[in-house]
Amino acid sequence: MSSARRIGALLVAATLLGACAAPRQQVSDPPYVEQLRLRITKVRGAIQETREAIARSRGAAWLPELYVRLAELLSEEARYHFEVAYEREQRSSRVLHVPQVRFLKEQAISVYRRVLAEHPDAALADRILFNIGHELRELGRYDEMVAALEELSTRFPKSPLRAEALLVLGDHAFDKGELETAERRYQAIVSGPPTAVTGLAHYKLGWVWMNRADCAKSLGAFERAIDAAAAWQAARGASGTERAGQGGVGVGGAAAERPGQAIDVRREALVDLVYCYATDRPVAEALPYLRSRAATRAAYVAALERLASRYGVLDEAKGSAAVTRELLRLGPTAPERLDDARQLYGAVTKAGLYDRVGEDVGLITTALRRQLQRVEGSEEMRQLTRKELELYARDLATRAQAAFQRRPQDTALGAQVAKAYAVWLDAFPQAGERVAILLNLADVLAELGRHEEAGLRYAEAAQVSVDDASRKDRLYDAVVEFQASLGGLAGRSHTDRVVVRAAMRRSGEQLLAMGLEPDKARVTKLGMAQTWYDSGDYDRAIDQLTALAYEYPGTKEGRAAVHLVLDSFNTLNDYEGLIAAGRRFMGPGGPADDALRREILPIVTAAENRRLDEVSLAAAGAEGGDLDSLEQFAERYQGTDLGERALLNAFVAARAVGDRKRLYELGEELARSYPKSEQVPGILGSLGKQAVATFELDRAVGLFEKAAAGATEQRPRLLVAAGELLEATGQTQRALDLYGRAVAAAGETAARQQPLERLARALEILGDDRRLVSTLAPLSGGASADVLARLGLAQARIGRVDDAERNLGAALAAPDATAEAKARAHLGSAETLARALEGYEVAGDLEGIQELVTLIDVTEQAYLQAARQGSALVTPVALGRLAAMAGTAAARVSRLQPPGDLSAADAEAFRQGLARRVDALGATGRDALQACAEQAWTGRVFNEAVRSCLAGRPVSADAVRAEGLRPRASVTLPPAAEELRGRLAKNPEDAETLVALASLALDAGDPHLARVALARAVAQGGGPEAQNLLGIASLDAGDLTGALEAFADAADAGLEAGRQNLAAALRGAGLAEAAQKALERFAAGKPGGRLLPGAGGS
């Protein structure tokens, strides 16, 4: 924009603004008189027009209406003339002599009468009569007026103007003092249908009765007036004002706007009924009564003002108090409110009504404040008023406090007193009595238990106190109250709590700065520190409370501080802090005396336990394995129960995360530091199991033995566990020793059975029947069927027939005998018979031969009975032994000769019989041998007996024993084994890792370890490869039976290596034919798996 254009624009704007800013011309309203004159001119024009219309309408049907209109226009002009005169006389009086008015009204009456005369049945007759009455009334011609309105009410009973006519007639009679006539007129209205003036008629009736001093009827009439007016309003939806007088419902409304004729019936009736209510009705119901009947707040207030005045006159204190309270609450701001306040004060003090003194003081001070805000009145008057009402308010509060002191249990009164004082303090902040009132208020609040408020008021009083001594007292009072309040702040708002605590600390600091006696200083400091504690700022609380504890040891506050410190740490879950603080308090130089030590020691101990739980939990959590903190804890509490528990928890945590190294270290540490601990055997036993799980077999044996040394109840079980490991490593002699110790440890308890059975089995493996018998026979009392069977069998083998029979019989009779025990017992019986058979000397007679044959039969049945028990171990032995016995018996029978006393024919028959018997025995032997060998292919059994049968060799009598292993060589596994063991520590059933570790051991020359590991791998579903490896490990360890059975299982599962290894192992055992048969029996399998040297070549 160019500068020229900019200047132009500015000029235009300035011009416009200047135009806007020019002063406005004032145009005042025309004077009212001028308006009236204009109306007169207009209405005269209308009169002229109407007259002309009448002239043109002769004989027309509407002519009466034109006349009525003309009369009303004349009346209207008359009214304007009256108003002009009224204005001219400066509105000094409405009683005026105005000739034009009289002239025009008389003209109007003349016109009305002409219509009635010429058209007596005109439709507007009732209205004409009503208007005539109205004009006559205004002309002061009352008798004529009465006549006109009576005619209306008589001739037109259903006219809507009848009620208004009667009202005018009633009012006329009332004004003349003719109450009966007035009552009759009003009753005529109220007994008819509802109209706009029915309420007014009731109201007038109320006044009629009041003038007759009948308050009961008067009250009823006023109440009905209110109800009727309300009903009419509700029905018509009208505004709150009805029109009184004739013009209210007149057509054309000539009088409708006439001022001074309106009346609010509901309001007036309510106000006017108060006079009678004050004497006739109860005080207590006054307010609800008026409130329920008041149409507007203004009406209610007007009635209250009337009632207050009335009660004042009647000296009714309760009523005065109630009404003036309501007025002070609801009334408009006006000088009358001060009177209300004065009246309220007078009423309350006179009647001693202090139960609402707080509200009363509030009302009085509010009235004062509103009055002072008004612009009217001089400053001097304001001061006087302030002084007067301050005195009233203060006097009320102090009188009420005195009443409260007499009735301290009346807490509601106390609350009102407190409120009164608080209001006074707010209203008169500069008053000279402020300190005294503050202290009064604080005392009341303290009495009420509102300590925090009391404290604040005392503190406030301290701030305005003039001398140090009183200030100090107030501050201390404040501190005491604040301290008392601290426990009760829970339900208060956050702001309240913060304010109180801050005030407490501020007061305390001020007090301490002023110098305080020690006992008060303690209380003050405790309160200050407690504010931090209560607000949750425990760090500060701990610092201050600890300071207090050290500053005032041995005092009540010092002890409380110590407890609060510990509680603060406890709330923070800071057990470490609690322990440190507690130990510090109890330690040398600490503030705790013996009594306090006894109190806090359990707290500290509990915290130590919780801290241990916490540390243990962390070590076992999602980020577990952090054992350092537990070990440090254990070190810190070494030699105590807590230290022991810490080590135990560390041990459990180490086991949970599979930290083997730490596990063993912790276990040993436990056993070393707490050798008498009841937990040590369990821990060592648990470690032993861990060592078993990771195949640290020697360590496991050592741990079980150590655990057994400290255990009592578990000792037999632990020794057996160690013995079994020794057996698995070919150390049968050492195992025997442990089993023997286990049996001794078990005594006569049920726990004896397991070690005794293990002992019997190990003794049997050694193959020394005499040692077995000498060891077990003393222990056989109450022994199991398994033990008795082994013992009996050994006794049978060494010829102790009687003992054997007794023990074997007991084994068979045992209700819980296993199939193997029974089979073994039957085998023992068979062996006894076989031994008898061997030694049987046959007499040459027929009877002797018969006995031999019977003995053979019985022996055969005994073996068969043993074979039928279904024991994989005993069945082939029994069959093999049967075959052997059959062979021997057949040979003996074949050598028999017929008795000499037989005839030749009988002798021949005898020889033929013996030959058949020999054949039968031969067949039995062959069948038994074949059935024995068949066990290899049908049951995958390759024990010593089966192998003998496969080779066609006789089975020895002790083939029933399990085979012993070769002693284990000392071997160190390669480092890779550690990782595998670590994995197994976490998951002992990990078949893959088991096989890997076994392979490592096998390669390193430790087949015993491999055999144990592979046995577990197979049990965990390791598959044919694991079974095949198990066979190799077993073979290397000296367990031929186990090896063959494992290979057979692998071959049966379809592994070619198993098939080939089975054949190779059989060949190695001198069973070439069986090896060939194995290759035929098992189908070729899938490749894979380790082969024995020389396997797979055929």
Place this chain on the structure above:
Amino acid sequence: MAGRTRHAVGPALAAALGLWAALLAGCGGGVTMLRTDDPRLPVEARRWVADAEDGVLVARAMRDRSAGRLEATIERSHELGEEADELAQAGAGDAAEHLRQVAEARVALARDELRLAETEVAMAEARRAQINAQTAVRHDLAVYELEPLERATEAALAETRRQRAHLDQQRADLAQLTSAWWESYARFTAQSGQRNLLWQ
């Protein structure tokens, strides 16, 4: 407020934490987080993923709390410093020195607690990445190289353990300093009769 906290942590620690976070972010950064309402996942897997997510949120909340605690501790240490000055002026130089040491040790502890909290956030995030990746692989939703993720989690775990051990030692040291402080203060009040110096 956050600025004050960072300043309080110290530039060296901040740099170390940044490096640590970068390392972990590099390890887990390529893992797409699974949705816990993914219909392809069974309920157990969703729960597992959600738990890892919760772990991160909890760790962050704990870190924020530690930051707030550090701030409060620093503020309190200033007050303790003023109290130490009062003590020194009143002739309790020994006690004043002990109090200053306590204040410094508290701040150092709070700083290291924040450091641990930061590390725990990093660990939770690394674990979340690992679990998401494992779950995705297990249910054929994605292909990840899991080993680096596992290493990252393990490394974070080891770091938290190291820091925790350090904190345990710090707490023990602070307890000793605190004992020395109160002992010296008790001696001073008993000898001088001045008991209001900590209450001004």
